[in-house]
Amino acid sequence: MLKKQRILESLHEIAKTRSFDRILVSYHGSNTWVTKFANQRISQNLKEENAEIFIKVVNKNRVGVSATNTLHKDDLQKALSHAVNISKVAPENPALTKFAKPALPKKIKTYFEETLKFSLLDKAEMIKDAFDRTAKRKLTLSGTIITNVDEMAVVSSDGIKTYQPFSAMSCKFIPTDGKNTGFASALSRDINKIDFDGTLELAIEKCLQNKNQEDLELGKYDCILEPDAVAEILEWLGYIGFGAKRVMERTSFLTANLGRKIMGGNITIYDDGLNPDGFALPFDYEGNPRKKIALIEKGVAKDFVLDNHYGYLYKKSSSGHGLSPGEIEGPLPLNLAMEKGDKTLDEMKKSLKKGILITRFHYVNGFLNPREALMTGLTRDGTFLIENGKIKKALKNLRFTQSILEAFSKVVSISKERKLVGDPAQNIGACLCPALFIKDFKFTGKTSNS
Numbered sequence: 001m002l003k004k005q006r007i008l009e010s011l012h013e014i015a016k017t018r019s020f021d022r023i024l025v026s027y028h029g030s031n032t033w034v035t036k037f038a039n040q041r042i043s044q045n046l047k048e049e050n051a052e053i054f055i056k057v058v059n060k061n062r063v064g065v066s067a068t069n070t071l072h073k074d075d076l077q078k079a080l081s082h083a084v085n086i087s088k089v090a091p092e093n094p095a096l097t098k099f100a101k102p103a104l105p106k107k108i109k110t111y112f113e114e115t116l117k118f119s120l121l122d123k124a125e126m127i128k129d130a131f132d133r134t135a136k137r138k139l140t141l142s143g144t145i146i147t148n149v150d151e152m153a154v155v156s157s158d159g160i161k162t163y164q165p166f167s168a169m170s171c172k173f174i175p176t177d178g179k180n181t182g183f184a185s186a187l188s189r190d191i192n193k194i195d196f197d198g199t200l201e202l203a204i205e206k207c208l209q210n211k212n213q214e215d216l217e218l219g220k221y222d223c224i225l226e227p228d229a230v231a232e233i234l235e236w237l238g239y240i241g242f243g244a245k246r247v248m249e250r251t252s253f254l255t256a257n258l259g260r261k262i263m264g265g266n267i268t269i270y271d272d273g274l275n276p277d278g279f280a281l282p283f284d285y286e287g288n289p290r291k292k293i294a295l296i297e298k299g300v301a302k303d304f305v306l307d308n309h310y311g312y313l314y315k316k317s318s319s320g321h322g323l324s325p326g327e328i329e330g331p332l333p334l335n336l337a338m339e340k341g342d343k344t345l346d347e348m349k350k351s352l353k354k355g356i357l358i359t360r361f362h363y364v365n366g367f368l369n370p371r372e373a374l375m376t377g378l379t380r381d382g383t384f385l386i387e388n389g390k391i392k393k394a395l396k397n398l399r400f401t402q403s404i405l406e407a408f409s410k411v412v413s414i415s416k417e418r419k420l421v422g423d424p425a426q427n428i429g430a431c432l433c434p435a436l437f438i439k440d441f442k443f444t445g446k447t448s449n450s
Contacts (some may be wrong), residue, residue, distance in 0.1 A: 034147075126367055166428065253373045267298070281428060337432035
């Protein structure tokens, strides 16, 4: 992949065409290699290559957007013609025509050659070893290993010309004894930061503990949410509440609460695409450098993220969170993080007299009441009752229904360890999350299976 010169030359060739007032061209290309395995065998090796090129033109406060998925000159010219024709009949809207001013994004290393040197054969050998290790425990293994290479570029008639390559590696391990499961995952741009052996051992340990599950009476319980569970909640908070569109539409929990304390004083949530410990993305789809934005600061609702359009409406500059012109959700935070605490996860478990340890959630629905961040969802792949700091028994999966504003106002402690959680096959962002000890988390339903 890695075709910086060709990408920038192709985008510049289109951007210099001036049969209109202004133009912005964005490119996102990706190569994804997915290896899936189940029941002690590799079931699929998949390679997908794709590209999205969006052309946005402005004609006297009228905007036209078109797209293609190739850099071929004729295809780009056709897409440009479509965008121009659309702009001629579109209604006037000066808010939509605001473009970024040229600014250089911070230089961050996001591409690691070693990650891409991990071949299919390397994956197969590692997976075979994982099969052997799980078989010795009388378990079978399923999961995925994904390698990604992405390239982003933005060129505009206003002078923007920026490019960035990205690498990524992720693994998910789900061992089972035929009835019960465990889970663990790892993600990084740099393969050298992924502990494959440790991740597998954690998944195996979860599975071995997750036996002889019992029912638990519904109600409120003290809980420890491990980082994968926290990430699911944090991602939903970003989607329903931390973007300017949701705030302006008054569906966000921030709308009436800016400047007010809505979570505990130990909760700080921010978005930072410049953090090398996260899943760094130095600029957005409009060419704006990303800024670190404090969203919740010591429990107080502080801010939300902006793109060019909503920056114009709020009379502010973009925070560097514009999505591609093909998206309709408005600006969204793609690099959410929660500030770490001062306890280890083991210390948090030992401090729990009676409560529930949750590995992760699934089927979460954050639309019950976004203004209160009311969500529901199910536990998965390891839910355990802890008594006097030790796991006493495995529990059948439970359904929670809980205002996250309320839950995050009852956080007793936060782990000093943080984990990067995301899926490079689905998006280019990720969450950097600690574990949380939360009092009185509400469980409202049971499941019959593990």
